[in-house]
Amino acid sequence: xxxxxxxxxxxxxxxxxxxxxxxxxxxxxxxxxxxxxxxxxxxxxxxxxxxxxxxxxxxxxxxxxxxxxxxxxxxxxxxxxxxxxxxxxxxxxxxxxxxxxxxxxxxxxxxxxxxxxxxxxxxxxxxxxxxxxxxxxxxxxxxxxxxxxxxxxxxxxxxxxxxxxxxxxxxxxxxxxxxxxxxxxxxxxxxxxxxxxxxxxxxxxxxxxxxxxxxxxxxxxxxxxxxxxxxxxxxxxxxxxxxxxxxxxxxxxxxxxxxxxxxxxxxxxxxxxxxxxxxxxxxxxxxxxxxxxxxxxxxxxxxxxxxxxxxxxxxxxxxxxxxxxxxxxxxxxxxxxxxxxxxxxxxxxxxxxxxxxxxxxxxxxxxxxxxxxxxxxxxxxxxxxxxxxxxxxxxxxxxxxxxxxxxxxxxxxxxxxxxxxxxxxxxxxxxxxxxxxxxxxxxxxxxxxxxxxxxxxxxxxxxxxxxxxxxxxxxxxxxxxxxxxxxxxxxxxxxxxxxxxxxxxx
Ligand code: DTR
Ligand code: ZN
Ligand code: ZN
Numbered sequence: 001x002x003x004x005x006x007x008x009x010x011x012x013x014x015x016x017x018x019x020x021x022x023x024x025x026x027x028x029x030x031x032x033x034x035x036x037x038x039x040x041x042x043x044x045x046x047x048x049x050x051x052x053x054x055x056x057x058x059x060x061x062x063x064x065x066x067x068x069x070x071x072x073x074x075x076x077x078x079x080x081x082x083x084x085x086x087x088x089x090x091x092x093x094x095x096x097x098x099x100x101x102x103x104x105x106x107x108x109x110x111x112x113x114x115x116x117x118x119x120x121x122x123x124x125x126x127x128x129x130x131x132x133x134x135x136x137x138x139x140x141x142x143x144x145x146x147x148x149x150x151x152x153x154x155x156x157x158x159x160x161x162x163x164x165x166x167x168x169x170x171x172x173x174x175x176x177x178x179x180x181x182x183x184x185x186x187x188x189x190x191x192x193x194x195x196x197x198x199x200x201x202x203x204x205x206x207x208x209x210x211x212x213x214x215x216x217x218x219x220x221x222x223x224x225x226x227x228x229x230x231x232x233x234x235x236x237x238x239x240x241x242x243x244x245x246x247x248x249x250x251x252x253x254x255x256x257x258x259x260x261x262x263x264x265x266x267x268x269x270x271x272x273x274x275x276x277x278x279x280x281x282x283x284x285x286x287x288x289x290x291x292x293x294x295x296x297x298x299x300x301x302x303x304x305x306x307x308x309x310x311x312x313x314x315x316x317x318x319x320x321x322x323x324x325x326x327x328x329x330x331x332x333x334x335x336x337x338x339x340x341x342x343x344x345x346x347x348x349x350x351x352x353x354x355x356x357x358x359x360x361x362x363x364x365x366x367x368x369x370x371x372x373x374x375x376x377x378x379x380x381x382x383x384x385x386x387x388x389x390x391x392x393x394x395x396x397x398x399x400x401x402x403x404x405x406x407x408x409x410x411x412x413x414x415x416x417x418x419x420x421x422x423x424x425x426x427x428x429x430x431x432x433x434x435x436x437x438x439x440x441x442x443x444x445x446x447x448x449x450x451x452x453x454x455x456x457x458x459x460x461x462x463x464x465x466x467x468x469x470x471x472x473x474x475x476x477x478x479x480x481x482x483x484x485x486x487x488x489x490x491x492x493x494x495x496x497x498x499x500x501x502x503x504x505x506x
Pocket of ligand 2: 264306434
């Protein structure tokens with residue numbers, strides 16, 4: 001992990017040079033490197049790999065997964081916490097409740113043939129062994145299956161509707177209102193349909209998602225009996241975020257960096273998100289609990305991301321407005337070693353002009369820092385839309401600038417990207433995304449190396465100065481006593497969020 005960099009970046013480096021003169025050393029010595037140069041060199045791929053191997057073994061001896069609310073997650077969390085504690089960090093285990101779900105059965109039989117179906121998160125259950133009922137194929141309009149009137153009388157039938165225009169939750173509620181016993185949504189693009197109803201309270205009838213092709217088979221079977229079994233274990237559980245912060249640096253201009261540590265229940269979750277978690281751990285360990293930095297660095301290993309960003313949302317909402325203002329920025333690392341890697345930075349400046357607009361003020365500058373760091377490593381990055389599909393979502397909902405790295409999930413690599421980055425065009429960045437094969441064999445270790453270095457460099461850079469993001473000059477000395485007094489007076493003011501960034505619920 002060593003890439004030499006020409007630029008002197010920080011006041012620390014200059015101070016260190018002055019130190020050299022004072023010692024009066026006769027022999028010429030190279031100036032000590034500044035933290036942003038030094039930290040990536042210390043974050044070695046071998047050490048990151050060692051943490052990944054630990055996570056694979058933890059999953060292997062705990063039912064094959066590291067999902068929130070499981071022993072696999074708890075053991076992973078303690079693996080992080082013990083090492084961070086030993087490195088001198090202040091640690092918090094922040095507990096919170098969530099609804100744990102696990103698929104028990106998902107089976108659809110049409111004309112004697114099995115068709116693949118995925119139970120929607122928080123769906124109601126069919127009885128064990130399934131239900132047999134006739135298909136009611138709903139003719140799609142501009143808002144397919146979004147209103148009860150779209151269905152006619154479908155009493156006791158399994159409504160089959162096209163994806164689009166409204167949420168999955170709205171479709172199954174409208175189908176139920178029209179009398180349907182269950183709902184199946186078919187995709188409006190290629191691939192399987194893996195959706196969520198958002199929360200347990202929205203669920204009315206058993207609901208599953210199928211591909212376009214399976215949808216066609218179902219539409220052709222209009223009026224015929226099919227057998228459908230959709231069952232999901234749902235229970236209230238508690239889990240926790242692991243939060244570790246340096247003892248040094250100003251606490252009213254904190255640089256936060258986070259990765260979700262939990263995985264899905266189907267596999268070990270090594271790329272998603274062992275990679276981000278392991279690289280973040282090694283970055284923290286190499287930085288140490290008491291580095292010479294201007295700004296406090298707070299690392300977070302979120303839980304229950306896979307159940308709807310629950311841990312990071314809980315964290316941001318647990319802060320007062322003053323505590324939120326103490327956070328200068330949030331850096332996110334979710335999937336940074338995809339086997340058919342793309343090299344994406346969260347699109348803070350909206351240069352891709354896709355989907356969501358730009359991020360909060362400062363996000364464009366953070367994106368540039370990541371772009372430059374990747375460019376120094378010979379990689380030309382692309383922007384990844386601020387979809388809100390990871391833990392930065394709640395931060396940007398409150399206007400906290402954010403950025404991060406991502407090597408791609410289920411989307412497919414284009415010809416141009418393969419020419420630029422290598423890998424295989426026409427294949428997903430991570431063909432094992434959210435499945436049992438997301439194991440140690442599902443990582444591009446070269447991509448992980450480059451991304452871990454960029455993580456370390458950018459985190460170190462902002463630990464020294466956030467001036468380009470929020471105009472706080474590192475040398476600025478405030479009257480701390482006055483600031484602290486004002487802050488404690490303001491502590492009780494409630495924080496105000498903008499509407500949550502859009503989630504993939506439709
Ligand atoms: N949240 C991820 C997958 C994901 C999808 N889009 C993005 C963009 C940026 C980071 C991550 C992601 C998961 O855990 O499944
Ligand atoms: Zn995931
Ligand atoms: Zn993830």
